[in-house]
Amino acid sequence: MLAIQTRGLTRRFDGRHGVTDLALEVPAGSVYGFLGPNGAGKTTTIRLLLALLREEAGEIRLFGEPLSWTRRAPLSEVGSMVETPSLYPHLSGRDNLEVTRLLLDGETASIDEALALVGLTADAERRVREYSLGMRQRLGIALALMRRPRLLVLDEPTNGLDPAGIVELRALLLRLAGERGITIFLSSHLLSEVEQIASHVGVLHQGQLLFQGTQESLRRRHGDPLAIRCGDARAVCDSLAHLGEQPQLLDEGTVSVPAPRRADHEINRCLIERGHAIHAFGRRPHSLETLFFELTGQEART
Numbered sequence: 001m002l003a004i005q006t007r008g009l010t011r012r013f014d015g016r017h018g019v020t021d022l023a024l025e026v027p028a029g030s031v032y033g034f035l036g037p038n039g040a041g042k043t044t045t046i047r048l049l050l051a052l053l054r055e056e057a058g059e060i061r062l063f064g065e066p067l068s069w070t071r072r073a074p075l076s077e078v079g080s081m082v083e084t085p086s087l088y089p090h091l092s093g094r095d096n097l098e099v100t101r102l103l104l105d106g107e108t109a110s111i112d113e114a115l116a117l118v119g120l121t122a123d124a125e126r127r128v129r130e131y132s133l134g135m136r137q138r139l140g141i142a143l144a145l146m147r148r149p150r151l152l153v154l155d156e157p158t159n160g161l162d163p164a165g166i167v168e169l170r171a172l173l174l175r176l177a178g179e180r181g182i183t184i185f186l187s188s189h190l191l192s193e194v195e196q197i198a199s200h201v202g203v204l205h206q207g208q209l210l211f212q213g214t215q216e217s218l219r220r221r222h223g224d225p226l227a228i229r230c231g232d233a234r235a236v237c238d239s240l241a242h243l244g245e246q247p248q249l250l251d252e253g254t255v256s257v258p259a260p261r262r263a264d265h266e267i268n269r270c271l272i273e274r275g276h277a278i279h280a281f282g283r284r285p286h287s288l289e290t291l292f293f294e295l296t297g298q299e300a301r302t
């Protein structure tokens with residue numbers, strides 16, 4: 001069962017790419033990290049998914065139900081937060097939720113439930129103007145939860161949060177996915193962030209999907225680089241190049257071979273035979289960041 005499925009989804013702006021021929025497949029129950037650098041088309045995609053923007057071509061299905069600019073019924077099962085949540089600063093957290101409850105004609109209990117889920121019960125009576133940014137983000141998510149959605153769509157929810165706020169939000173999202181079975185689709189350019197919560201990843205670049213699948217399949221496809229810690233990294237690099245490998249000097253004591261041609265044990269033996277002092281030898285798991293830059297063909301900005 002797919003929570004989100006798009007086919008050929010396209011929306012351009014004056015001939016420039018917004019998103020082109022997008023085929024998203026977001027399994028129900030997944031936490032899907034939608035990754036891309038600034039201007040990749042993440043917000044455009046999310047606005048299309050929420051029928052806030054008119055599609056130019058293609059189709060969207062949410063839980064199998066067709067959605068379009070003119071057919072919005074499937075959105076009743078979707079909670080969303082695009083950019084910063086719109087809140088009334090002079091009202092308390094609880095009263096902000098009450099406004100939404102009245103609009104949705106929801107039950108009173110849904111407010112306490114949403115407050116508890118995002119950990120704002122103790123601060124519910126304080127005015128939102130006194131809230132920290134992290135608290136506002138969580139209240140924004142509480143607003144999105146008022147519909148008791150099956151799918152939560154969040155555009156860069158960690159934007160502007162400090163590390164503690166990010167940790168808190170990550171825990172909240174994992175709880176919503178784990179305990180409530182809510183499918184979570186979130187965009188981010190913080191690759192390290194997505195790596196820690198997403199079961200599935202889509203990588204968007206210049207409006208096109210470069211990769212989509214589980215995190216593991218992404219890693220499998222690209223393999224983990226061989227990392228060698230040694231006494232003289234420059235000399236080891238020379239030896240590896242001599243063997244026909246393509247080593248990278250990471251620092252004075254570390255060499256990486258992203259895609260070794262020979263078997264690891266063979267490389268190890270050759271280096272030892274040449275008299276190199278090898279301190280550590282093994283595969284180092286890719287960070288999503290290096291994978292991302294491999295996919296987009298851009299250099300990592302370190």
Ligand SMILES: Nc1ncnc2c1ncn2[C@@H]1O[C@H](COP(=O)(O)OP(=O)(O)OP(=O)(O)O)[C@@H](O)[C@H]1O
Nearest residue numbers: 013017018036037038039040041042043044045189
């Ligand atoms: N309303 C619009 N009118 C014209 N061009 C637009 C409009 N909205 C988006 N674009 C263009 O579409 C492209 C994708 O923008 P989008 O906002 O979707 O990127 P993004 O991935 O969300 O970037 P960011 O990480 O900066 O939020 C950009 O080139 C942008 O300039």
Ligand SMILES: [Mg+2]
Nearest residue numbers: 042043044155
């Ligand atoms: Mg954006």
